[in-house]
Amino acid sequence: MALSIDTLPTSAQPEVMTRPATSGDSRKRGSVRQRGNSLQVRVYAGVDPVTGKPSYLTETIKGTDKAAHRRASKAMTKLQAQVDEQRSASSSVPLSYAIDEWLRTADIEETTRHGYIGYIERTIRPALGDVPVNKLTTRMLETFYGELRRCRTKCNGRPFIEHNAEGEHDCKELECKPHECSPMASSTVRQIHSILSGVLNAAVRWDWISSNPARIAQRPKQTPPQPDPPSPAQAARLVDKAFDLDEDWGTLVWLVMTTGIRRGEACALRWNRVDLDEGIMEVRTSYTKLRGVGKEKSTKTHQMRRIALDTETAVLLREHKARCQQRYTDLGAKWSDDTYVFASARGNDLSVPYSPDAVSSRYKKMATRLGINTHIHALRHYSATELLTAGVDLRTVAGRLGHGGGGATTLRVYAAWVAGADRKAAEILGSRMPKRAQKTDGPS
Known part of the structure; x- marks a missing residue:
């Protein structure tokens, strides 16, 4: 050459x-x-x-x-x-082009895709969109993450006014305020890193670049999970209040509390997946609503699971089913076991389930009126921690919650309660050990 x-x-x-x-x-x-x-x-x-x-x-x-x-x-x-x-020449196309191609070809859940697009348009594209993919380095990524952790708007550190309108306007009238740096949460930066890593992995597969700089880039450490379930006394107040408001609403709150299912899984539950005679409930799908359009999708871990129901829960569901059937009769509608367990009765349309966001909003308002700072997902934590505290084994708890990894996720999230259950197990074992004869002092 x-x-x-x-x-x-x-x-x-x-x-x-x-x-x-x-x-x-x-x-x-x-x-x-x-x-x-x-x-x-x-x-x-x-x-x-x-x-x-x-x-x-x-x-x-x-x-x-x-x-x-x-x-x-x-x-x-x-x-x-x-x-x-190099197997082939690298590409100098901008990162924005690579992102668009990745979004077009990647198999991403619709709700996840919606969240990714928000991060891309607000943060990634304005900062790195014009950088050629073959010029993007690990150092550039780490600098980008550091700037986001300092200020989510990536300001230059100099004072300026954040205007609430473009062009000439009255700052006092529109309440324009001096900029205050607000760091981006570590979990959000990790999410952005995950998006970039996915895009650059695709670029490697497509022979646009020889290696992925995000693979070795340092990102913020993952914050250890800190579940904050309501206390047993608070849980009792919450479920009592729910039944006072509405029998159907109380049944939903009770079911989430006793089974630990996710809100979307509760909304997607159909009567043909509930065997009240055997006391078994099958969780196969989750319900989600995006831009006003609802649809069923697979569960978070893409696995079906069967959850045993206690006697009290089975009785409540049987009563709830009778109410639902009577409601259908009153409306002149044909009953089917394929209907949703928790159907929305708005406009007398019983073919639509509760909206997950509506469930969260109603629960939050109810808890606030009771003076309890909590949310619907905390009932999932309550179910898990109560089971672990009672000495139920980790694998069983993980199965009821739908955690993957054979209990690894459950152990990571609820490590403190697992330790408490382990202490209880040790005490139980110690109490069952044969008693040793006490030695006596002095001559025999």
């Missing part, structure tokens, strides 16, 4: 870089050219697989003296080796 040096004084060109091109070379392998007080090393890397244009690897060497030329020669050798190691 040929090697050439551009725009260098003849006396300054080192001999090692003056090899003539061999016959048959259709393109020079690389070149060095002076750019002001620096040298730019440029090596041809093939054709961009996306744009179809020539692709080059470049490196800038400070200085123009003979020592700089020697460093440029070494840099060219390094870049040439990188080209030889």
